[in-house]
Amino acid sequence: MSHDLGNGDLQMSTSTLSLRLGAAWYPEHWHADDIKRDIDLMQELGINSVRVGEFAWSKFEPVQGQFNTQWLEESMDLAHAAGIGVVLCTPTAAAPAWLFAKYPDLGFVRPDGYRYGHGGRQAADYAHPDFRAHCQSITTVIAKALGKHPSVIAWQTDNELCGHQKLNVSEHAVAGWHEWLKQRYVNIDKLNAAWGTQVWSQAYNSFDQVPPPYPLANWAHNHSLHTEYRRYMLDNVLSFQRQQVQIIREHSDAPITHNSEDSVDEWDLTRDLDFASQDLYTRERPLGNILYRHDCFRSLLPGKGFWVMETESAGCLDDDLYPEGKLANFAMASYCSGATGLSYWPWRQNISGSEIVGHSFMVYATGDKATAWDGVAKVSALRKQLEPILSTFEPAPASIAFVRSERNGNAYYMDRIAGLEANFDFRGKLEAHHTTLQAIGTWRDVVFDQADLSDYRVIVSPYLPYTSADFLRQMQAHLQNGGIWIAGPYTGYLTEYHTNPTNALLGEFERIFGFQTRHWVKINTLPVTLADGTQATSSMHAHSFEPSNEDEVLGSYNGAGLAGQAWGLCRKVGKGTLYILGSELDDVAREQLYKTVMAREGINGYIMPEGIQRIPQVSGDGKHAWALVNNLTTDQTIQLPTTGCDLLTGQPVEQTLNMPANSNAFVVFDQPVLG
Amino acid sequence: MSHDLGNGDLQMSTSTLSLRLGAAWYPEHWHADDIKRDIDLMQELGINSVRVGEFAWSKFEPVQGQFNTQWLEESMDLAHAAGIGVVLCTPTAAAPAWLFAKYPDLGFVRPDGYRYGHGGRQAADYAHPDFRAHCQSITTVIAKALGKHPSVIAWQTDNELCGHQKLNVSEHAVAGWHEWLKQRYVNIDKLNAAWGTQVWSQAYNSFDQVPPPYPLANWAHNHSLHTEYRRYMLDNVLSFQRQQVQIIREHSDAPITHNSEDSVDEWDLTRDLDFASQDLYTRERPLGNILYRHDCFRSLLPGKGFWVMETESAGCLDDDLYPEGKLANFAMASYCSGATGLSYWPWRQNISGSEIVGHSFMVYATGDKATAWDGVAKVSALRKQLEPILSTFEPAPASIAFVRSERNGNAYYMDRIAGLEANFDFRGKLEAHHTTLQAIGTWRDVVFDQADLSDYRVIVSPYLPYTSADFLRQMQAHLQNGGIWIAGPYTGYLTEYHTNPTNALLGEFERIFGFQTRHWVKINTLPVTLADGTQATSSMHAHSFEPSNEDEVLGSYNGAGLAGQAWGLCRKVGKGTLYILGSELDDVAREQLYKTVMAREGINGYIMPEGIQRIPQVSGDGKHAWALVNNLTTDQTIQLPTTGCDLLTGQPVEQTLNMPANSNAFVVFDQPVLG
């Protein structure tokens, strides 16, 4: 397929990238007539994928050992005939009533001792061996029966793991905990040493004395115990998923994913998967968070694409929140950020259960078209336009890696920072830095601290109290080779085991890179003067530094206790440059600081009006493009680096582009542009 | 008895209506001297009824099987000798310590598994068979011993049923639940179909797999399960009460009531009773709510009168909340609304227990007169004035029935609307419509949707998501016969089983009356233009309609998603008129709408200044009167439809009546007045 862009010779790829637009579909809720009408309506709307099987265990296995997959096979046949691909889910997030009746201890147990029962989702104990066995059995049956069905384009394991079952202290979970500790520490003395159990007579004589983090009369457990239990919980869920993945692979060639809703460590979760998926209800999220999530999911399994497996189609039941064009905006931002699938939840209004209101859908329970219909129809049209474009273009490689670390995030912050700031919002604080990077117009990936970071020129890593030896080694090499690392605030002040380092206030980070931290102080707010004279307000807690001769001082504290001490340092390390920040700054000062640093390091930024999303693209033959989304309800004028052509309209564009309210553009430039 | 009204020939009835003024009395707390002093003081104050026996089980039966009723009989003898009638209570709301000691599982169990013990009220499990047996035994003993005592004017069962024990998941309750389900559904498949248990693998293989609504890790159970469990809880309490009613009837001719505090379905509760009673602490209630409650209680068992069984005498411990005259105002509004009894809680300050402060009383624990004394003395004088008047007059029959439905209210709203509006205040929302009817000066009854509505000209029924087949049949007949029905907002969108109808967005309501609903959307606020041009703001959720040729459009939405669609319809049905409202309006617009509809349907309204209560009266011989209460602290001038005479002062009144601050009037008109 070839487009004459009027101004050049861009060759669109003829290879087929299939962009999926789908919805969660529950044929087990409906009669045959309804199912047929659904298929017809999907075709009318341009839906080309459905997600099925999720939560349907009691339909697959109404009585123990009596399996039935035919009902779904028939629906899949209909879908296939209509050209609709199927994402097949394991139904294990909703164990049937007979399973709870059979095992009275099936439910997972809250730290306060309450055991859940049948009726909800993720109520069964993921550490329960019998539950595991039944999950393997039902997965095997479904994989065997339907794994090679021609409609299957992907598999999904369970549903939103760790969304509801976060802390489980059941007998089985605690037994597993003791076993996990034994594997990890071998000797109880090693655990005692690592956790510093000399405090409060917490020393253990054997692994089975180590409690789970149940409530205490006096606030918190040893933080090491908390952190390790969360790690164990994660490992437990990962092994649960792994069992399903192995079974599916035996019986199906379709790629496997999981729909994460941001309540699990997405790095570890996706190691066993073929592509990553996220549930991303945009309703109450700030705009900046959407690109944060997309930047992250694009990078989790590079080159594999990712899906937005659940999002709202809005309109119905939330009409006033969804102005004209919002659905298309989100679809544009998603597909152009690397999503190869976008799926709404659900297709049709539920008749019964707990979600009969409060969610959007394309079709009422009556079978009539709901208010979301028109918005999704526009998305469908957009998808068709984008498919050939995105067969040629893909998101540009970023020079900036923004580091997140769930082993830091979940493990350390939840309870620890309670001591530093009440109701500490780890993710909000972290993402504020990413939002600043968006605001100053840079293009970035969001990567985990376990990832290979060797392709990036700049590493930005705020909020990384535990810096692993591997990560520090990567940073050493990165700096030696001329890279830039903006470290902090809050880097290195905790060990792997959630204790304070004793070799230096910032531990190995400080030792390896040879600078000197002077003080570590909790503050409310404290004035800081940056090197360029900017007056800033720092907050939370503060590290101050003792600069050496080679250190450039980035700013100084003005407050009584730290008056005159260095707020941050910049030092050469090998051919590279290390920036160390001492505390959180206000938004304005942070933006000023990042701008200054990026400018001196020659990193380009294209500042867009707030509300405009810019997603740079490159084609296989070296063309540069920008996907642009105007999320505002007013027209916007955008300065482009050069002239080009908008592939969505086919029209040439000058350097000044006018974008109507809530509209999109895909501008291919006449010449390469930086950044 | 005959009054010369100076201006006519009104004949006051010579039949004796006994108006009761009483107090809750606990002789079991006091010595013989105190008891005699109490009786003297009651006589001085004009108290002519006492409520006794409530919570006195451990006095009646200090050790299992050793009964003692003599202490109470002696107090009743004294009361009787002083002309004071007795309301005799079963003491079952407070099970004694020995009963809890005997049955370790006697306490009821919270959904989170906590079992209550001895010490409070309603702690014993109302589903426990042994508790039931002991309740029957103690009721039998008391009924036999005291049921024919000449002082007894009424019985009260238990106390404020469902006030403290709302959700009980004890072993006995759950066993009863399974039995109840079996009776109701016979076959588990029928239950699965009715509840739509295909969602989240909730299907059951047998009734005993159906859990009670204990907490889930992921928000709510299937809403059908919630709703049905609440129905079961209600049925359980009703059968508990029925056992007592049957025993009392065997041994006593006195009428039986129960003091409801608005935490139970008052329709179902009163089916087994002889008259209705309510506990109505006015302290924090808006004024409009008092007539709402009275309009309802007058209609529950028509012609039987009703009691305010508990209210505060105020003054003591709440002095600044009770301006001069407030007690008399409430008494006036109550007696003239149809109350035949008004009883304060308690007579005398408690010495001990949990209620030694925070309640009002007429006499301190020391035996001295408390601050409430004077206010109650005025009520006592008013009661004497009203007794002959209300032997002649009674509340006028209303042409408007305002429909409430607890099977809708309790069952559907509590959790369901959580999805539509956080902390949804069902009763507040519903009563706002009744307040509007008061504001526009109409006179109305509040009736349940199970009641016979054939005597009313106008039915007003907001917030009726489940419309029973019976109710719809009544409405069909009502409309065929020329009646008016203002339906909605929010009528018919749920089935009996708390699921979404599939035949139409508003289900049977829509199908039977043949109109067409187009959309159902959750909104925050959405502008609406009513047919007369009024600019309104709608809120919560919105139904829009597709008008047919015969439909008159009552208003249109202006918001993006529903722009231009009909907000409400008016259509002729038979000889009658059906108004269908699509969403909640702001107070001003709602008042405008109701005014317009009432005006075109010829329903009269007399608008009073805010704070004035008007309760129209009729006498057996066709005289019309208004009971008027000025609750304001300023004088008010009220326009009367014609001249008359104030029976409280014996003075003639012109058409312009001046009412002093906090005063009452009972104006008999010289000629009949409308409405």
Add this chain to the structure above:
Amino acid sequence: MSHDLGNGDLQMSTSTLSLRLGAAWYPEHWHADDIKRDIDLMQELGINSVRVGEFAWSKFEPVQGQFNTQWLEESMDLAHAAGIGVVLCTPTAAAPAWLFAKYPDLGFVRPDGYRYGHGGRQAADYAHPDFRAHCQSITTVIAKALGKHPSVIAWQTDNELCGHQKLNVSEHAVAGWHEWLKQRYVNIDKLNAAWGTQVWSQAYNSFDQVPPPYPLANWAHNHSLHTEYRRYMLDNVLSFQRQQVQIIREHSDAPITHNSEDSVDEWDLTRDLDFASQDLYTRERPLGNILYRHDCFRSLLPGKGFWVMETESAGCLDDDLYPEGKLANFAMASYCSGATGLSYWPWRQNISGSEIVGHSFMVYATGDKATAWDGVAKVSALRKQLEPILSTFEPAPASIAFVRSERNGNAYYMDRIAGLEANFDFRGKLEAHHTTLQAIGTWRDVVFDQADLSDYRVIVSPYLPYTSADFLRQMQAHLQNGGIWIAGPYTGYLTEYHTNPTNALLGEFERIFGFQTRHWVKINTLPVTLADGTQATSSMHAHSFEPSNEDEVLGSYNGAGLAGQAWGLCRKVGKGTLYILGSELDDVAREQLYKTVMAREGINGYIMPEGIQRIPQVSGDGKHAWALVNNLTTDQTIQLPTTGCDLLTGQPVEQTLNMPANSNAFVVFDQPVLG
């Protein structure tokens, strides 16, 4: 030692008063090198005491019966060699893991049934006989091994008793409860009568039917039960402590204390101790509270001195809250108020556990000096200056006794006043009166109502609902002898058993002193006109009085219900004067009232600028002095009664003293001054 003050002949005592400056030290957390460095740094800083052993049970007894005290002995040797005294703690607040493993029911149980486990502090059930036995065993081992170590200057039992374990309803606690009741009441009928269990069928047939105060479905238990259970809890903890005290006394001559954090009845707690200690974190306390606490601790065990056993050294992690000089201000106020020891928590930053952030320290975990260092160094210098001064001077005897009563406070207010004022802050309300006494410049002790009050001229006792017979007898004698008693508001309206008295609204208080209370009313606010015309606002609840001929009326209520009734009375009793206050006043009016009363009774007051603390001193030879603390960040000018000399500077001072921001002075006057 003799000081030439330049202006006179003041002889400083040559007897040595040892003022201690210390820190909590945990050598069990550290290696030998660290320990030695700690000792060096302590010496550098002037630390002359350490508190050790607290929470170290698992180090003392890592496996049951295998004891090790050598590690601590070595550290104590080092301390001793460095001239540092040791406060030795029993480690019983932190039971080791093996003890929990051995006794599955070791944890204490919350009223809702949750049993705590290992990991925190005060988790073990203090009523558990096996726990008690193990506590005695470990205490014996430590006392034997280390009780005669030359470094030991004091012992501390457990830690912050009742801080975390307040209400315990374990099997053992409940068994103890029944036994305690049996001892106290002998006969169940006596209990039934005292508690008024006729209410709600609460009568008991035997002691073992009396439940602990677990949650009820309907708010609170009988208040008598609540109050008595709290008394029992206290007695249980006291007997626990007594067991340790007895063991320690067998093996050591050092005095014994306990670090109270204001969550226990400090009167009862200290009866078994040799001196009193308090934990006083000043961070969030109003300034007035600090002298309140000091006034109290000075008076608990008169002449024994007291310690501030824990306070923050601040600086680190709270820098902006600690302006220059604040640590020294607190030390000055403490030592001059009678403290003989002041100890920071902790010496060094924890490596591990739950308190690795959020506390201050002098040394980081790395061994570097933290931000608190400089502030503590100043305290250390001040301590050296004060030691000889305070060997000569001591706090002046006060003429005013401000009465507190924990048996009233904890027992009555917590739940009771819930009925009178939501979230009633008993201590805040009570201390507001003490703050007023500070504001009008009087000097006072804070004494418990059980104390010997015979040395005081004025007794001030607000918030004393239960007045014991002993206390009333003391007051009778006090008044007969010419004393002054300002009683109330809220005196005498409850009995010992938390019931309402029936002989008079204010019970025995009213009967003995012969005045007459007219009404008792809950109010929000009610205007009061004091006798001098001051317009006041009263609040909470109100007593009004019927004055007799001898009564002087102190003020009258203006509100509707109590209009014209007396707010307070003044009457002669014997040679003395009794003031009775009817309700709480606003701060301004309360100050006016106290000023007026003190003036007419000839009690002197020296009004200081707000933020200035004045602590009058006397020397053995009759010199008068003031310790003065300027807590403000601005210079202050203070009027002195006469000229003198500042012992901290050695400079003479005129009658007008200029104090720089955050500074101290110790002014010895050239002649005696009043008050």
